[in-house]
Structure formats: C-alpha cells, structure tokens
Amino acid sequence: MTREPVVLGIETSCDETGIGIVRGRTLLANVISSSMDEHARYGGVVPEVAARAHLEAINPALEAAFAEAGIGFAELDAIAVTSGPGLSGALMVGVGAAKALAVATGKPLYAVNHLVGHVGADVLDAEPLEYPTVALLVSGGHTSLLVVRDLVGDVELLGETIDDAAGEAFDKVARILGLPYPGGPQIDRAAVGGDPTAIRFPRGLMLPKDLERHRYDFSFSGLKTAVARWVEKAQDAGEEVPVADVAASFREAVVDVLLTKAFRACADLGIPRLLLGGGVVANARVREAAAERAAAQGVQLRIPPLALCTDNGAMIAALGAQLVAAGHRPSGLGFGADSTLPVTEIQVDELAAPA
Amino acid sequence: MLLAIDTSAGTSVAVVEGDLVLAERSTEDTMRHAEVIGEMIAAVLDEAGVDPSRLDEVVAGMGPGPFTGLRVGIAAARAFALGIGRPLTPAVSHDAVALDEWSAGTRGPLLVVTDARRRELYWSSYDLGSDAVSRTDGPGLCRPDELPYPDVERIDATQVSAGALGRAALIRRAAGLPVEYTEPLYLRSPDVTVPGARKRVTR
Ligand SMILES: [Zn+2]
Numbered sequence: 001m002t003r004e005p006v007v008l009g010i011e012t013s014c015d016e017t018g019i020g021i022v023r024g025r026t027l028l029a030n031v032i033s034s035s036m037d038e039h040a041r042y043g044g045v046v047p048e049v050a051a052r053a054h055l056e057a058i059n060p061a062l063e064a065a066f067a068e069a070g071i072g073f074a075e076l077d078a079i080a081v082t083s084g085p086g087l088s089g090a091l092m093v094g095v096g097a098a099k100a101l102a103v104a105t106g107k108p109l110y111a112v113n114h115l116v117g118h119v120g121a122d123v124l125d126a127e128p129l130e131y132p133t134v135a136l137l138v139s140g141g142h143t144s145l146l147v148v149r150d151l152v153g154d155v156e157l158l159g160e161t162i163d164d165a166a167g168e169a170f171d172k173v174a175r176i177l178g179l180p181y182p183g184g185p186q187i188d189r190a191a192v193g194g195d196p197t198a199i200r201f202p203r204g205l206m207l208p209k210d211l212e213r214h215r216y217d218f219s220f221s222g223l224k225t226a227v228a229r230w231v232e233k234a235q236d237a238g239e240e241v242p243v244a245d246v247a248a249s250f251r252e253a254v255v256d257v258l259l260t261k262a263f264r265a266c267a268d269l270g271i272p273r274l275l276l277g278g279g280v281v282a283n284a285r286v287r288e289a290a291a292e293r294a295a296a297q298g299v300q301l302r303i304p305p306l307a308l309c310t311d312n313g314a315m316i317a318a319l320g321a322q323l324v325a326a327g328h329r330p331s332g333l334g335f336g337a338d339s340t341l342p343v344t345e346i347q348v349d350e351l352a353a354p355a
Numbered sequence: 356m357l358l359a360i361d362t363s364a365g366t367s368v369a370v371v372e373g374d375l376v377l378a379e380r381s382t383e384d385t386m387r388h389a390e391v392i393g394e395m396i397a398a399v400l401d402e403a404g405v406d407p408s409r410l411d412e413v414v415a416g417m418g419p420g421p422f423t424g425l426r427v428g429i430a431a432a433r434a435f436a437l438g439i440g441r442p443l444t445p446a447v448s449h450d451a452v453a454l455d456e457w458s459a460g461t462r463g464p465l466l467v468v469t470d471a472r473r474r475e476l477y478w479s480s481y482d483l484g485s486d487a488v489s490r491t492d493g494p495g496l497c498r499p500d501e502l503p504y505p506d507v508e509r510i511d512a513t514q515v516s517a518g519a520l521g522r523a524a525l526i527r528r529a530a531g532l533p534v535e536y537t538e539p540l541y542l543r544s545p546d547v548t549v550p551g552a553r554k555r556v557t558r
Contacts, residue, residue, distance in 0.1 A: 104438030
C-alpha cells in the first residue's frame with residue numbers, strides 16, 4: 001500500500017466506548033463516550049452497566065467519529081476492534097458491531113489486543129517508536145510492564161499486577177478516605193499540600209525475597225489494607241485523619257513502586273526508552289516523578305497526550321493501521337471476546353495467506 | 356429485501372424478501388453469539404446472492420433475552436444498518452416464534468416461553484387467528500411457578516428464527532402497527548447493589 005491506510009478503531013473493553021479514525025499515524029477522530037458516572041454510585045465499574053452503556057453509545061459514537069473525520073465508510077481501508085483483554089460482556093458489543101460493519105461495508109477486519117493498543121496510541125502524530133522500548137500501562141483495569149521489540153510482531157510481558165490494578169487501589173483508598181469515585185483525580189486533589197513522606201506505607205513486591213519471583217510484578221492489595229489500618233487506628237484514637245498526608249503518602253507509594261520497577265526494567269535490559277500509557281498516567285504526580293527519574297537515569301520518556309492515554313478507539317485504529325502497513329492479513333470473522341488475551345497476541349485470528 | 360438478526364436465544368440470521376426467506380442460518384448455542392455472528396451474516400448474504408447494498412433495512416430482535424447474548428445481535432444489527440445507510444427496524448423476538456407456529460397451522464391462544472436464565476422465564480401470550488397473529492399480553496418475566504395463562508397451549512422455544520422475525524416485522528408494518536420497543540428487552544435491572552458502609556480491616 002503506497003498511501004497511508006485509513007482505519008476505524010472500535011474499543012469497548014471496559015467503561016469507555018471509544019471510536020477512533022486514523023490515517024496511518026495521523027489522528028482524524030477520537031470520540032469517547034464514558035459510562036463512568038453510572039458506576040460512581042457503585043464505587044467501581046459494574047460490568048453489566050458498562051455493557052448496556054456500550055450498546056447505547058456505539059452507533060452515536062460511530063456517527064460522531066465519521067463527522068469529526070469528515071469521511072465516510074467508503075474511504076476506510078480497514079476496521080480494527082479490541083478482542084481482549086477486558087470485560088467479556090463489554091468486549092462482545094464491540095466485536096458484534098465490528099463484524100457486522102465489516103460485512104456491511106466489505107472492509108477487512110483486524111481483531112487486536114487492547115494492551116498493545118495502548119502502546120500503539122503513542123505513534124499518533126509523533127515520531128515513530130524506536131525499538132526496543134519498555135512500556136508501563138496503568139489503569140483501573142490493568143497494571144502491566146511490557147517490552148516492545150516490534151509493535152506489530154514482538155511484544156513480551158515482563159510483569160503485571162498479581163491482585164488489584166493500580167487504578168483500583170486509587171478507587172479503594174479514596175473510599176477509605178470518604179472520597180467519591182473515581183479515586184485517581186480525588187486522591188490527586190486531596191494530596192495537594194500533603195506530605196508524601198509523612199507515612200511510610202508498604203511497597204508491594206519490593207523486598208529482596210519477592211524480587212526473585214516477582215521482579216517486575218506489582219501488588220497493591222497490601223498497600224490498600226495498610227492505608228485502611230492506619231486510618232482506622234487514627235479514628236479509634238479519636239484523632240482527626242490527616243487526609244492530605246495520607247493521600248500524598250499513599251500516592252507516593254504507588255508511584256514509587258510503578259516507576260522503580262519500570263526504570264529497573266530499562267536498566268536491566270539496557271533499554272533507554274520508556275513509554276507510559278493508561279488512565280493512571282493522567283495523574284500529575286506519576287508524570288512528574290517519571291520525568292525526574294528519566295532525566296536522572298538518561299531514559300527517553302514518551303507519554304501520549306492524555307486523551308490517548310485513557311481507553312480510546314484511536315489507539316486501536318492506530319495499531320490496526322500499523323498492522324495493515326506491515327502487510328498483515330486481516331482476521332477471520334470467527335474470533336470472540338477474550339477477557340484474558342495475552343499481550344503476546346497482538347492480532348487475533350490472522351487469516352492464512354492464500355495458497 | 357431485509358437482513359434479520361436475532362440473538363435472544365441462540366443466534367439466527369436471515370435474508371427475507373416479502374414473505375419469502377431467501378437464506379437462513381441458525382444455531383441454538385447460547386455461548387458463542389459473538390464468535391458466530393459475522394460468519395453467519397456473511398453466509399446468508401452469500402447464499403441469497405445478495406450484496407449488502409441491495410438490502411432495504413435491517414430487522415433486530417430486541418428480545419426478551421438474557422443480557423450478554425441479546426446485545427451481540429442488536430449491536431450487530433444496528434452497526435450493519437449504519438454501514439449500509441438503511442433504517443433499523445426493532446421487533447419482538449417472541450413474535451417470530453408465534454408466527455412460526457401460525458405458519459405450521461396452529462390456531463387459538465398460545466403462550467410463548469423462553470429461558471431467561473437464573474431460574475426465570477420470559478413469556479408472551481398470543482391469539483393465533485384465522486388470518487392474523489396478535490400478541491395479547493407480554494413480553495414479561497417471571498418464575499416458572501408464576502407463569503400466567505396456565506390453561507393456554509404453551510410452547511417452550513429454544514430458538515428464535517430470524518426468517519420468521521423478518522416476516523413478522525413486515526406483516527406488522529403492513530397491518531399499520533407501530534414499532535414498539537427500540538431498546539433491548541432485558542426486563543431485568545443489572546445485578547448490582549449499592550455498597551453499604553465500608554467494612555473495617557482491623558477488629
Ligand atoms: Zn486500557
């Protein structure tokens with residue numbers, strides 16, 4: 001293909017209905033419809049509520065994206081859709097819609113990996129990725145550390161959370177502190193003026209004995225419990241809980257573990273490049289601390305614009321466009337929603353070349 | 356000519372023209388809606404020898420049906436309609452079962468029942484007249500021992516035919532009846548509870 005492929009991306013793995021359109025590495029449209037507000041009263045994403053919202057949002061989001069891009073279905077070269085990982089009922093809405101749209105328009109369909117899509121977001125309106133690169137992807141649904149040797153051919157999982165995702169820990173600690181959902185921005189706000197060194201909360205899987213088996217894995221469940229204990233102890237003693245200090249100290253513990261492990265991977269593997277993605281990257285302290293460490297360690301840091309960090313369809317379209325440009329064949333129509341799709345499966349069900 | 360899709364029970368897809376079903380594919384598998392939907396749509400279009408651009412509309416079975424599977428067909432039908440730039444016509448899935456019974460010669464009152472999972476049933480009652488089928492009550496959701504119209508002939512359907520669904524939608528329109536339900540008929544709220552007070556971790 002001599003000109004850059006125009007690709008539609010459909011993302012429904014969690015609580016954002018994301019529709020994006022790209023031309024090669026150029027972003028043409030990025031429409032996101034979030035059901036976050038509907039989950040607020042439950043204190044976390046409710047899969048059935050998210051799936052219902054996807055069904056209501058997907059066609060209006062498709063229409064809005066084509067209007068934003070100023071093109072029609074006829075101009076598309078391909079359609080890409082998230083096959084997994086994610087919430088299966090939510091994924092199925094996008095998979096069903098994408099397959100029908102592909103048959104209706106006669107366009108080839110690419111079923112892709114959500115996590116690799118987060119890395120793909122970073123090629124949009126930016127310099128091409130340099131390989132290899134380490135990627136840290138942190139959201140309410142995942143906390144994963146990857147090494148990307150080729151976006152469309154070689155992605156390896158170094159480690160991931162063994163319990164809660166980092167974003168979940170923010171939500172749970174916000175609740176402990178009596179703050180609403182979602183917790184990330186609430187903790188950020190509460191931490192203003194707080195002392196991040198006031199309380200030394202535990203760092204999960206950082207002890208020498210843990211590092212043998214879980215060098216690049218994460219654990220945030222113990223941290224959440226430690227915060228709850230600390231707060232209850234203060235309350236039992238009749239003391240006023242220093243919310244700013246607790247929020248700042250908790251956030252510092254999360255940021256410390258995330259970045260220590262990510263930069264350690266860069267050092268261990270001799271890769272002076274780190275890419276951040278996922279909704280937690282919206283957290284100002286994460287970006288600030290990452291920039292400091294990157295400068296100190298001589299690592300080149302890449303962070304996509306925030307609208308491309310949270311779950312979105314443009315990142316799925318971007319990955320699809322890279323697959324098309326690299327000559328990958330489309331996926332068949334028989335793939336499903338795979339809630340635990342491993343990161344090594346960048347594209348699902350690629351058709352065999354004709355004999 | 357129309358494409359009809361129903362995933363309220365298994366998955367069924369058909370191309371319908373007037374009262375003729377040109378091609379139909381169905382499976383009773385209730386676990387693989389997302390996997391089979393694309394291939395089944397492609398297969399019926401191929402078998403009918405119809406290019407998508409020749410379709411006038413898409414008919415979607417809105418249920419009643421259990422959440423996850425039902426959504427796959429509605430999402431597919433809505434997206435397909437958008438893709439070909441044609442209107443979507445929502446239809447009640449049980450109407451297809453009643454029409455199939457009527458076509459097979461059944462007359463009189465009929466209760467259509469489908470599995471709603473979680474030990475509950477979906478039901479709709481019909482009157483199969485000499486020249487028309489009319490829904491007289493429902494669709495509803497209840498426990499098996501609470502089913503209404505116990506004296507009426509009952510049919511427990513494990514499949515909803517998309518061909519019959521498309522025909523039922525056309526018959527309904529020809530009779531001047533309006534579209535009733537534009538949103539999925541889950542007939543059930545999401546299974547969630549608002550969290551109560553947080554539990555202490557220390558005793
Ligand atoms: Zn994500």
